[in-house]
Amino acid sequence: MRGQEGRLRxxxxxxxxxxxAGAVLLQMTPARLFRALVPYLVLAATLxxxxxxRIRAVVTRRTGAGGSPDGSLWRGLAPVLFSTVSGGYFGAGxxxxxxxxxxxxxxxxxxxxxxxxxxxxxxxxxxxxxFFLFSPYLxxxxxxxxxxxxLLGGTLGGRLAARVKPQVLRRIVVxxxxxxxAVYILT
Numbered sequence: 001m002r003g004q005e006g007r008l009r010x011x012x013x014x015x016x017x018x019x020x021a022g023a024v025l026l027q028m029t030p031a032r033l034f035r036a037l038v039p040y041l042v043l044a045a046t047l048x049x050x051x052x053x054r055i056r057a058v059v060t061r062r063t064g065a066g067g068s069p070d071g072s073l074w075r076g077l078a079p080v081l082f083s084t085v086s087g088g089y090f091g092a093g094x095x096x097x098x099x100x101x102x103x104x105x106x107x108x109x110x111x112x113x114x115x116x117x118x119x120x121x122x123x124x125x126x127x128x129x130x131f132f133l134f135s136p137y138l139x140x141x142x143x144x145x146x147x148x149x150x151l152l153g154g155t156l157g158g159r160l161a162a163r164v165k166p167q168v169l170r171r172i173v174v175x176x177x178x179x180x181x182a183v184y185i186l187t
Contacts, residue, residue: 014081048096
C-alpha cells in the first residue's frame with residue numbers, strides 16, 4: 001500500500017459514502033421489488049465473475065505492466081463512488097466492478113490497483129454492515145445464520161479453493177450462479 005495514501009484519502013471516503021448510499025437505497029426498496037431484482041443481480045454478479053479474466057486482460061492492457069501514477073487520481077472518484085453503491089445494495093461482484101472502474105480511470109499497475117480495490121471494497125462493505133447493524137429492519141436470527149454460513153463457507157471454501165484449479169473453481173461457481181439465477185427467474 002506504499003504510495004497509495006493519496007488515492008486512499010480520496011477514494012476511501014467515496015467508498016464509504018457509496019456503501020452507505022447503497023444500504024439506504026436497499027432499505028428504501030420495497031421487498032417485492034427487491035425479490036424481483038434478486039435473480040438479475042445474481043445473474044449480473046455471475047456474468048461478472050465469468051468475464052473476470054477478460055475484464056482483467058482489458059485492465060492489464062490499459063494499465064500496462066508497470067503503470068505510473070499521474071493526474072488520473074480525480075478521474076476515478078465519481079466511478080468509485082457510484083460502483084460502491086452496488087456494494088452497499090447487493091455486494092456480489094463488487095471487487096470485479098471496482099477493479100474494472102479503477103483500471104479504466106486510473107493509470108497504474110494492476111497489482112497496485114488490486115490493492116486499492118481491496119481497501120475500497122472493505123470500506124464500502126463495512127459502511128453498509130454498520131448501517132444495517134443499527135437498522136430496525138435487521139433480523140438478528142437470519143443475520144447470525146448468514147454470518148455463521150459465511151464464516152463456515154469461507155473457511156471450507158478457502159481450503160477447497162486451494163486444492164482446485166482457479167479456472168475449474170470459477171466454472172463451478174459460474175454454473176451454480178447460472179442455475180440459481182434461472183431457478184429464481186422461473187419461480
